[in-house]
Amino acid sequence: MPLSRQRTELKAFLRARRAALTPEAAGLPRGARRLTPGLRREEVASLAGVGITWYTWLEQGRAINVSAAALSRIARALRLSPVDEAYLFALAGVPHAEPQARRQLVLPPALPGLLELYQAPAFVLDPVFDVLAYNRAADRLYDFGAAQGPLARNHLWNAFMNPARRRLYAPCFEPGVLNLLGIFRLNHAAHPDDPRFEALIDALAAASPEFVALWERQEVAPLRSWTAHFAHPDFGELRMHSMRLPIRDGKADGATAFFFVPQDEATAASFARMAARREAAAGEPEPA
Structure with a gap:
């Protein structure tokens, strides 16, 4: 030409x-x-x-x-x-290298059922923080289906760009997202050939000066329990321990399961109300 x-x-x-x-x-x-x-x-x-x-x-x-x-x-x-x-x-007129095929994570077949047996919120993220699975309690906490756009299922993108998620995290937004960013940074270092990391970082950097400021702190976080404080419009103040468990199951290696454990009686009561609503909505289709 x-x-x-x-x-x-x-x-x-x-x-x-x-x-x-x-x-x-x-x-x-x-x-x-x-x-x-x-x-x-x-x-x-x-x-x-x-x-x-x-x-x-x-x-x-x-x-x-x-x-x-x-x-x-x-x-x-x-x-x-x-x-x-x-x-x-x-x-x-620029040479274009073929991207390396990314390994698709395949969750164990029993995992979604295990999440649903757990009455408090529980969900699974892949290394770049895309949501792979969740139970009904987690959906009532995060309203996963409400976001739109190509990054709608990404947990980190929603933390900065989803107004409803920002309101949920309001009681301790900065410590919470710094913890997320720390884990994300470790995941990025462990998966240098996955282009989704750079794509997400570039998208957040272009859309959120706040992300840039926090990302430039260069903090990392170990995979450990963390105490979260949320403000939910229906269930009020929630204080919980976030237990993070890496999944070691062949094709699912790299995914992490998150289980919330109530820190006080008020949060335990809120989780019980979530479970009651789950039972009342038992006829609804299973979440994707």
Whole structure:
């Protein structure tokens, strides 16, 4: 393809993909004055962690220096499929290494049933903090299905970007998320080839200055019990110990089960009410 045609195709491709991605799908608020359904250039630049001028020139097809790392961040910001990402690299004239296949975690078949037998909240996260399984009590605590967007099932993304989750964590937000970030940082070091870590870090850095400030503290946290203090709109003040148990079961290695244990009688009573609601809703479909 002639260079001029290649740049024209690059310009058209980026504009089309930007126009096709809604703010909600990118985890951004729509706002009241938006005239077009897609993302603005400055929003893509922010999500990708690149300068607005540089991104504008790229989208205009200008002859500029383009790195593979910057293109990868743009591909993640635009939620491109692997095929679309390879096409973007080809149009930009940048070599594109094939991503390594990520091992899919497979939970033991009995684990969801075990979680449901536990009356207090319990759930399972993979190393990048995507929610893999949970019981009804955990769903009543976190309302897992309420969030939307490509990172809706990520526990860390919700901690910073989900207003309802922020209100839940309000009594001790900073200590709680520092603990999460510490575990996440250890997981990242243990899985250097999983691109989802960098994608999540880039997305949070673009969307939350608070995340940047806390992430730059460089704190790590061991896998241990931790005392949590939540404020739930239905169940009031909750104080509990969070027991974290790594799953060692072949295809599930790397996942962690979280079990909440009430710290006081008031929290135990709240958990009992959650269990009572679970029994009353026994006819509801099982959570995914």
